Every structure is written in structure tokens, then in C-alpha cells.
Amino acid sequence: MALAKLDVVVLDCPDPRALAGFYAGVLGGTVEGDQDGVWVDLKVPGGPALAFQKAPGFVPPRWPAADHSQQFHLDLVVDDLDVAEKGVLELGARPLDAEDRERTFRVYADPAGHPFCLCSC
Known part of the structure; x- marks a missing residue:
């Protein structure tokens, strides 16, 4: 029995929207949830979501x-x-x-x- 289920893979980066756009171009999907440029989600068809988190000094x-x-x-x-x-x-x-x-x-x-x-x- 699993203890958890994978929800999202999160990548730190300097520009979440730009990196989400790159991966949307590679994988398809929809870029969602821009939270003040700090967090952006990419809903990938048929796979786990990716998220991108702003990391100052990345x-x-x-x-x-x-x-x-x-x-x-x-x-x-x-x-x-x-x-x-x-x-x-x-x-x-x-x-x-x-x-x-x-x-x-x-x-x-x-x-x-x-x-x-x-x-x-």
C-alpha cells in the first residue's frame, strides 16, 4: 500500500512563467495559476503536473x-x-x-x- 501519491514535480527557476511556457511547448498542456510570478502550474495531458517556483538567486x-x-x-x-x-x-x-x-x-x-x-x- 502506498503512503502517498505523486501530485506535482516542482522546478525552481528564475522565471516561472517562461519556464512553464518552454515545457508547454515540449509536452503540451496548459499553463495555469500564475501566483504573482512566484508559482506557475503546467497541467500536462496524460501525465503528472509540473510546477515552477521562483527562486531568487537561482x-x-x-x-x-x-x-x-x-x-x-x-x-x-x-x-x-x-x-x-x-x-x-x-x-x-x-x-x-x-x-x-x-x-x-x-x-x-x-x-x-x-x-x-x-x-x-
């Missing part, structure tokens, strides 16, 4: 760097890595590990610097 993680740990990252499943890569780069992501094009995943940073992976099925 310092993005560095990947891979043990002294600036990423803490966590999102794995996003896609049908076509090349198509998805083009889309996330157009939305403002930047590649973190573009060396091995034969792997089943590619690593990027969102506009606030959080690492995420595009993964093929």
Missing part, C-alpha cells in the same frame, strides 16, 4: 559536475530523437551531451539550466 546545476549536482532530471520519451531535438532547440534548450548520436537518449538543459533527456522508445 544557480543552475552543471551537468555532469559533482560539485554542482543536477539533483534530478526529467526523462521525456519521444518517437523520433532528431525531430524532438530540433523542436526543443527551437524552444530554447541547449545540448549538454551531443557526442554520441547512436545512443537511445540525448541530454539537454532547459532555458533555466535544468538537465533533461529525450529518450527513444
Whole structure:
């Protein structure tokens, strides 16, 4: 028996509305609940919600760097890595590990610097 149910994954960032817009472009969904620029929700179709919380003095993680740990990252499943890569780069992501094009995943940073992976099925 579970003790809890996952409600939302929250990402600290300097601009919650902008980062919610980035992930809405990647995942779809609806940006809701802008609370004075401090908290924004993204309701994702068919998945858990994401929330974005303003963090004054936010310092993005560095990947891979043990002294600036990423803490966590999102794995996003896609049908076509090349198509998805083009889309996330157009939305403002930047590649973190573009060396091995034969792997089943590619690593990027969102506009606030959080690492995420595009993964093929």
C-alpha cells in the first residue's frame, strides 16, 4: 500500500512563467495559476503536473559536475530523437551531451539550466 501519491514535480527557476511556457511547448498542456510570478502550474495531458517556483538567486546545476549536482532530471520519451531535438532547440534548450548520436537518449538543459533527456522508445 502506498503512503502517498505523486501530485506535482516542482522546478525552481528564475522565471516561472517562461519556464512553464518552454515545457508547454515540449509536452503540451496548459499553463495555469500564475501566483504573482512566484508559482506557475503546467497541467500536462496524460501525465503528472509540473510546477515552477521562483527562486531568487537561482544557480543552475552543471551537468555532469559533482560539485554542482543536477539533483534530478526529467526523462521525456519521444518517437523520433532528431525531430524532438530540433523542436526543443527551437524552444530554447541547449545540448549538454551531443557526442554520441547512436545512443537511445540525448541530454539537454532547459532555458533555466535544468538537465533533461529525450529518450527513444
